[in-house]
Amino acid sequence: MLISIVAPCYNEEDVLVRFHEAVQKIAEELLPLGHDMEFVYVDDGSRDRTLTLLKELADLDARVRYVSFSRNFGKESALLAGLRHATGDCAIVMDADLQHPPELIKRMVELRGQGYDQVIAKRTRAGDRFTRTFTARLYYRLINRLVDVELVDGVGDFRLMSRRVVDAVLDLTEYNRFSKGLFAWVGFPSTTFEYENAVREHGRSSWTLRSLLNYGLDGLLSFNNRPLRAAVYLGLGLVLLAGVYTAWIVGSALVNGVTAPGYVTTITAVTALAGVQMTMLGVIGEYIGRIYYEVKRRPHFLVKATNVELTKDLIP
Structure with a gap:
């Protein structure tokens, strides 16, 4: 089985090499079991040396595929680009800042072997501030009364998806994308396991209060009238x-x-x-x-640089 690691990147120069070394180590451990990996990195218009590092990683590792946007188009566009360029039998979407522990990849692959099309990692809220935990639970309780899909507190983009799930998500060509809802909407047999979120080691999260509010509003309006x-x-x-x-x-x-x-x-x-x-x-x-x-019908993103030949199916 070929596993595609899809990792959106935005100003991740401080941690990108360490992330790649971590997933590379997991790839070596899975190779004797008959699983190979490719690494699909999407540079979402970073202003630091992220693209330079991606080019260096591609020179050192032939399994590295990178796409760099002409500007910052947002994480939803980066996820879409990564899934479009993933060629594996399954794809694992994860952040490149090491907050999604790479060692959980092995557990995802094991559960995939049991027949699940989606293996979803659910983050516990251990260590979060009370106000953040309370508002998150209140938000999910409210939104699940309104939207047409079930959104689970602690469940984000960190998940394994089979090829038919990836293809189903790519068939949804809407411009206003809310991936968490799209992943739930396509369905297919799924399982969830919990993990404790790691602390971000370098830099600051790009999620501000304003962006979180806008994200929550997108979730509310994307799946119901x-x-x-x-x-x-x-x-x-x-x-x-x-x-x-x-x-x-x-x-x-x-x-x-x-x-x-x-x-x-x-x-x-x-x-x-x-x-x-x-x-x-x-x-x-x-x-x-x-x-x-x-x-x-504008494209979701524009590509500035890539080491992947863009076929007609991959052009946004």
Whole structure:
């Protein structure tokens, strides 16, 4: 079995060589069992020496395949590029910063041998701050009530996928990609095991609070139209409340006569309804924006340098 290691890279010059040495060691341990490896690295527009190091690794190891983007297109595009260039019987997606322990590759391959098409590594939250754990659990509890697939807390991109799963994911050509949801959507027999996340040894994560919020919003909007349905229900509810309030005002006027008070109530209602309208317009705008990007059919990424011959099937 040929195993493709797919590793997106962004400014990983401090740890890239160590990562490759680690997965190379695992490859040597699996070789007597009849498994070979190729290493597919995707440089997502790094500003450091990541591309230079990838070229050096390719010169030293013929199994190294690298693709370098013309600019930073994001991790979702890097994952897509890596899977497009992976030729193995299965692909293992993992980060190049050593937070995904390479030694777990052997366990994934073992479970793959039991017939699973997806072997998923689930990170425990041991050592995380309470606030992060609490907000993550709250987010997943909320999102699983809304989206059409099940998203599991602690489950990310670190997984083994069989060739038919990889092909199924590549058949999903949408521009706005949320890989965690796509991996769940394609299905196929899967198994999950837990691991303790390693501490990032060099550099800082590129995930900021803003990017995490945007990522969470992508997950919410990518697999359902329930926010739009919620806007309909909210509008009908407000119409009902307005009708009840109008009836109460008319009844009060008939019984007690017309009175002047109501300024505070009016201002409060106008302000609240304006906020609701802007929120709903924002939700609708998000969906329209996604349609806008889909119909333009721009490529997910542009390649600046690679040591892989781009066939017609691989051109984005």
